[in-house]
Amino acid sequence: MSHARVVAVVNQKGGVGKTTTVFHLARAAARRGRRILVIDLDPQANSTAALAEVEPDQVGIADVLKRPPEALADVLVEGPWGIDVAPSSGEPLAWVRDQLVGETIGRERRLATALASLSEYDLVLIDCAPAVDQLTINALVAAQLALIVTEAKLFSANGLGSLLNTIHGVRTNYHAGLRIAGIVVNRLEQQTVSSAHWLKEIDALAAELGVEVYSPKVPKRVAIADSVEAGIGLDEWGGVDDLAAIYDGYLDNLERALA
Ligand SMILES: Nc1ncnc2c1ncn2[C@@H]1O[C@H](COP(=O)(O)OP(=O)(O)O)[C@@H](O)[C@H]1O
Ligand SMILES: [Mg+2]
Numbered sequence: 001m002s003h004a005r006v007v008a009v010v011n012q013k014g015g016v017g018k019t020t021t022v023f024h025l026a027r028a029a030a031r032r033g034r035r036i037l038v039i040d041l042d043p044q045a046n047s048t049a050a051l052a053e054v055e056p057d058q059v060g061i062a063d064v065l066k067r068p069p070e071a072l073a074d075v076l077v078e079g080p081w082g083i084d085v086a087p088s089s090g091e092p093l094a095w096v097r098d099q100l101v102g103e104t105i106g107r108e109r110r111l112a113t114a115l116a117s118l119s120e121y122d123l124v125l126i127d128c129a130p131a132v133d134q135l136t137i138n139a140l141v142a143a144q145l146a147l148i149v150t151e152a153k154l155f156s157a158n159g160l161g162s163l164l165n166t167i168h169g170v171r172t173n174y175h176a177g178l179r180i181a182g183i184v185v186n187r188l189e190q191q192t193v194s195s196a197h198w199l200k201e202i203d204a205l206a207a208e209l210g211v212e213v214y215s216p217k218v219p220k221r222v223a224i225a226d227s228v229e230a231g232i233g234l235d236e237w238g239g240v241d242d243l244a245a246i247y248d249g250y251l252d253n254l255e256r257a258l259a
Contacts, residue, residue, distance in 0.1 A: 004037070004115055005258040006124040007181060008143035012166075013159050014130030017149050017186035017218070019046040020228055022127040024247040025254070026051070027233035030081035032251070034122040038079065040088035041111075041139050042129040043097065048087040050228050051079040062092035064114045065138065066099070072114040080231055084121075093135070100134035107134060108174055112142040123254070132166045140170040145181040145257055152185055152198040152217075160205055181257050182212040184250065187220040214250055219243075 009018045009025075022038060029036050039061055040047040048054055054077060063070040064086070072086060079085040100107045115124065126139040140146055146167055150156045160183075171178045183206055189195055199217075206213045218224065223240045227233065234244035 004118055004121045004124050005145075006115060006126065006143040007145045007147050007254055007258075008126040008128055008136075008139040009147045009149060010128045010136060010139070010163065010167075011149050011156070011159065012130055012132045012136070012163055013150075013156050014044075016130075016151050016156050017184070018042075018130075019050065019127050020224060021147070021149050021184055021186065021218075021247075021250075022047055022125045023050055023228045024224070024234060024244075025251055026079075026083055026125055027081065027235070028244070028247045028251040029123050030083055031233070031235065031248075035120055036083040037076070037086065037118070037121045037124045038083060039086040039111075039124060039126045039139075041093070041126050041135050042088055043090055043094040044129070045088040045090045045093075047127040048085065048089075050231060051083070052077045052085040052087050054087045054089070056089075058087060058089055060087040060089035060092065062089055062096045065093075065096045065110045065135075069110070069114065072118055081233070097129075097133055097135050100138075108137045108141050108170075111138040112175075115142050123258075132163070136166075137170060137174075140167060140178055141175045143178060145179055145254065147181040147184060147254070148211075149184045149186055150202065151187050152195040152202060154194070154198065157198040157201050160202065164205075164209065179257070180209075180211050181254055182214045184214050185217040187224075188217045189220050212253070214253060216246055216249075218246055 059075045076084045
């Protein structure tokens with residue numbers, strides 16, 4: 001059994017802030033001297049672009065999930081701040097995802113099996129694709145915690161119910177130990193009437209399920225996006241210590257839940 005602590009960052013909607021959250025959590029953990037692995041399980045490869053330099057023919061997480069597999073340790077590349085990255089190579093990962101659909105026994109456990117051979121990480125963050133597909137199921141089966149990222153907007157908040165159903169399905173069918181870490185509300189614009197409405201909906205759903213909504217919420221701020229693009233931590237950015245502190249607090253929550 002692996003002792004790595006694994007968090008899958010999920011939402012089947014794109015553009016809500018999964019990759020952004022993974023990046024800033026990775027930085028927060030790196031500052032604490034944690035040993036970190038980021039797995040980019042999205043064919044769009046946004047985490048890979050933010051965290052690593054890869055050649056087009058680079059082996060990656062797709063090669064770990066295909067059959068016969070490469071060992072996870074053999075596809076890792078160095079990211080910033082001493083973190084390791086299991087890169088997504090785009091097309092090959094989309095290909096593996098489609099192959100998995102046609103397979104049966106054990107297809108949902110491939111990532112979990114690959115991770116079991118690694119134990120040297122304090123935190124493994126999986127950046128999921130915006131889909132409930134075999135890749136995301138593999139992430140949830142491999143994880144102790146699912147961290148949900150959403151916006152306080154119609155289509156993001158509305159999709160939460162089906163996401164929670166998926167997590168429930170993974171729990172009943174494959175992985176009873178999977179827990180929901182909490183809900184990150186991202187890119188919040190305080191002043192809008194509609195966001196206040198959707199915040200209430202999110203709070204109600206969370207309360208009903210006994211899930212924590214992380215506090216404080218992540219505001220819409222240019223530095224949060226730009227720092228990812230520049231590959232620089234919020235703590236290094238200058239003038240946004242308030243934002244760095246938010247992710248620091250989220251990491252506290254995760255570490256408490258994983259302890
Ligand atoms: N809190 C925020 N404030 C401003 N821009 C943000 C924030 N969070 C994310 N973004 C931007 O929104 C876009 C989508 O975020 P991303 O993390 O890529 O979403 P996902 O991984 O869920 O598809 C990106 O361009 C990102 O830079
Ligand atoms: Mg993403």
